[in-house]
Amino acid sequence: MILSVENLYKNFGSTHAVKGLTFSLGGGDITGFVGPNGAGKTTTLRILATIEDASSGKVEIDGLSIFSHPEAAREQIGFVPDSLPVHADMSVHEYLDFFARAYGITSNRRHSLIEDLEEFTNLVGIREKLIANLSKGMKQRVSIARALINDPQFLLMDEPAAGLDPRARIELRELLRVLSRQGKGILISSHILSELAEICNSALIIEQGMLLKFGSIEEVTSHNQQARRLILKPLSDIEALSRFVLLEQWVENLVINGKLLECDYAGTDDEACELLQRIIAGGHRLIEFRFRQQNLESVFMNITRGEVQ
Amino acid sequence: MTPESIYNRFDDILNPIIVKELRQVVRGKFFWGVLILFLGFQCIVLSLSIADRGLTSRSVGAEALTFLFGILFFASFVIVPVYNGVKFAKERNDGSDELLFITTITPQTIVKGKFAAAMVFIFLLYSAFSPFMAMTFFLSGVDLPLTFLALIIGLLFSAAGAMGQICIAALARDSNSQQFFRGLGIFTQVSLFFTIAGAGSDMVHYGTGRFFPVSDTLSTLFSLTLISGALTYFFYRASAAIIAPAGSNRMYQVRVSASVIWAGSFLLALWWSFKTSSAHLFMLWSGLVCFGLCLAIAVAISERDSLSDRIAREIPTNPIKKRLAFFFFSGSAGGLAWVAGMSILTTFAMNLLSSSALIRHTSDLRDASFVIFSFVCYFLGYALIAGVIRRVFFSSLIDIRNTWVVFLLVSVAFCILPMFLWSFLGSDSDILMLGNPFASLSRSRYLDGLFFGLSVLLLGLILNFSWLRAQVKEFASAGASHE
Incomplete structure (x- = not known):
């Protein structure tokens, strides 16, 4: 199954919250949805969840428009909002039971389904607790359990890791990995980019409602890189190595950083291989020769300006 | 079992x-x-x-x-x-x-x-x-x-x-x-x-x-x-x-039920009027209908003016059903047309009853029918003027859903500003009161009120002609293209 978004626009009066967003999400994908505050992430997720209408554009699940057939689309979509609405005087089990009823799940299936979900999301121990008394992490697990009640193919998550402690974050990450292995497509917006990079296989970066980058994590982090940072660690005589490397083509901004030699390298991978061969042939002994990977955080900082609409 | x-x-x-x-x-x-x-x-x-x-x-x-x-x-x-x-x-x-x-x-x-x-x-x-x-x-x-x-x-x-x-x-x-x-x-x-x-x-x-x-x-x-x-x-x-979600045909059931309630309450008022041989209950009914229609105008002018995918999908292809659907489906122009239709029906019903020999106070009924028709004309006109003001001057500030606020302000302005002007100029002419629909309640000047109401409505229709025509055209072409 594929969730495809094409030329999506959403205006609130004169404010253009989403401007021509185009991307797709496949089964098993975990896509990080990244952007500064006010970039249009929540609006986009709400449109995909059929809560908001788009001003124009297409959103389809396997060719079926979610705007013309929202009821059919809802069967394939689970939505986790940034915070769980307050449900006074309701226990976790009652809350899940209520939503299972709302999805029209009959009693013979409902009881076992809720028990399975409670077990899967580690809620068994707190099933009789009132939702209002739960911690943020527990509420988030309840929210995920609720979103999984109808066994959706796509899970849309708005800032699920915000306010979670480290343990809850790790648990959430593991949960998402399991869901991805089950073939569910997950679109997850978050500000914690290091975490996203760890669990996501693709990323979508937006600013002011516009798409800046979309692709696999590797594509996003390597795209538009004019020079990669090359790191070399010689076994001895770093000065001699630096003089040798400085004479090479594609090398710029060379610095000695303790026992490491760092420089910008604008050559291709083949040319880097040849450089390594020449260094070895030149009698230099290396124990490290690698490119520093640009992470999602630095890409995000480089391509966004933090502006809102 | x-x-x-x-x-x-x-x-x-x-x-x-x-x-x-x-x-x-x-x-x-x-x-x-x-x-x-x-x-x-x-x-x-x-x-x-x-x-x-x-x-x-x-x-x-x-x-x-x-x-x-x-x-x-x-x-x-x-x-x-x-x-x-x-x-x-x-x-x-x-x-x-x-x-x-x-x-x-x-x-x-x-x-x-x-x-x-x-x-x-x-x-x-x-x-x-x-x-x-x-x-x-x-x-x-x-x-x-x-x-x-x-x-x-x-x-x-x-x-x-x-x-x-x-x-x-x-x-x-x-x-x-x-x-x-x-x-x-x-x-x-x-x-x-x-x-x-x-x-x-x-x-x-x-x-x-x-x-x-x-x-x-x-x-x-x-x-x-x-x-x-x-x-x-x-x-x-x-x-x-x-x-209901904004893109759904949410006004359809409201207008259908309002029409059914209108018909049912009309029959009930008719029954009581014949039972008591008095038109008073019927007048109470017409007053309530008038209040309801004024509220419906505020709602209609705040409805969306373009068809969503979901509404377009529901429009029938049968030409008669399609024309009827225009009055009942969600949409600003359709909503205003429904109000106009209901006010005409109400006026017609009241005039029909006023000729009945079985009940008393029928002349009051005829007068009341003019007053109600004037009221609806006034407010339809003010609503259409409010729609133009919002679109031309405040489209980026005020969402169409909140046009009712502009409508209220326009109505208040037409009702109150002439009165201030009147006291400021020291004029004793009550012609300046004509902007207030309640002026038409006076038996001596309900024809003036009706004339003014119709003039405001005509002005509103002229100013909104292209806006209304675009909605009618979109509705007319939508059903066929979505089948």
Whole structure:
């Protein structure tokens, strides 16, 4: 199954919250949805969840428009909002039971389904607790359990890791990995980019409602890189190595950083291989020769300006 | 079939909202608090009545019953509906209902569930209070059928009140509007309580004959049942429409139910007019219709002016059905056309009845029909002018959904500004009052009012010609292209 978004626009009066967003999400994908505050992430997720209408554009699940057939689309979509609405005087089990009823799940299936979900999301121990008394992490697990009640193919998550402690974050990450292995497509917006990079296989970066980058994590982090940072660690005589490397083509901004030699390298991978061969042939002994990977955080900082609409 | 399978089947057909609401009610302190507090009141009132007047007093039963009914009615008509409404508004505000919309549950199910939960609560209160009320029968001065009549009427109005509060609560979209509508809901319910309770108290004290002939008790009860049923149904449809997603054809059911209620209430008013040989009730009906149509104008001008995919998909291809659908489907131009159509029908019906020889005061009816038609023309014209002002000057500031605010301001400006101008110029010409539709209430100048109203409407139509034409064209081409 594929969730495809094409030329999506959403205006609130004169404010253009989403401007021509185009991307797709496949089964098993975990896509990080990244952007500064006010970039249009929540609006986009709400449109995909059929809560908001788009001003124009297409959103389809396997060719079926979610705007013309929202009821059919809802069967394939689970939505986790940034915070769980307050449900006074309701226990976790009652809350899940209520939503299972709302999805029209009959009693013979409902009881076992809720028990399975409670077990899967580690809620068994707190099933009789009132939702209002739960911690943020527990509420988030309840929210995920609720979103999984109808066994959706796509899970849309708005800032699920915000306010979670480290343990809850790790648990959430593991949960998402399991869901991805089950073939569910997950679109997850978050500000914690290091975490996203760890669990996501693709990323979508937006600013002011516009798409800046979309692709696999590797594509996003390597795209538009004019020079990669090359790191070399010689076994001895770093000065001699630096003089040798400085004479090479594609090398710029060379610095000695303790026992490491760092420089910008604008050559291709083949040319880097040849450089390594020449260094070895030149009698230099290396124990490290690698490119520093640009992470999602630095890409995000480089391509966004933090502006809102 | 085992008892378990029967239970499961029953459990499956239960509205999930009722299950949720009742679970919350049982867990919460509110229900028990209200029940104990009001039962305590009942005990105190009954004891004090007996202690004060003694069992032999001729009116002790009627007085105790009046107090008890007042307490019960306050709980069932004010406390429970307002609590239900406030709770719903809070849920709307924190987004709980949004999560429900991405399930397979419909807005109608949500509203029905909320209403049913409130009614269960009201029934429980009635059950708990009935022993005390029955005790008054053993005191003197109580008419048992009257007690039942009061209870039934109280229950019917409580049902309409509960649905009305759900409707007001549904309007709360954010924390500011939540505060506003919470205040509006409480004010409306408390005001209505004192009006109805006052009439109920008079009925218990002086008998039903003061309000209607004893021979008409059943007819009155039947009419009240119809009226409260119609109000409840209309509030239900309106609430479901308000909370339905913006792209859905949410006004369709509202306009259909409003049309059915219009026809039903017309027949009821007609029946009472012939029964009492007087056009007064019919005039009351036409006044209420006029008020309803003015509200419908405010709603219609704030509706979207382009078709969503979902509405376009529902437009019938049959040319007759399609033309009819234009009046009833969601859409600003269609909504305004529906109001115009209903006002023409109302005026026509009133004029038709005014020629009847069977009822009195028919000349009043003809005058009233002109006044009502003028009112609708005025407000349609002001609404269309407000639409232009919003689109031309404030399209980036004011969303189309809030055009009703501009409409209100335009109406107020036309009503009040000429009066200021009048006093400023020191003119004694009341021609400046013509901007106020209430000026047409004066019998001497209702033709001036009608002429002015039609002029404003014509101006509005000219200014909005391209906007209206675009909507008609879009509607005409949509059904075919989406088939």
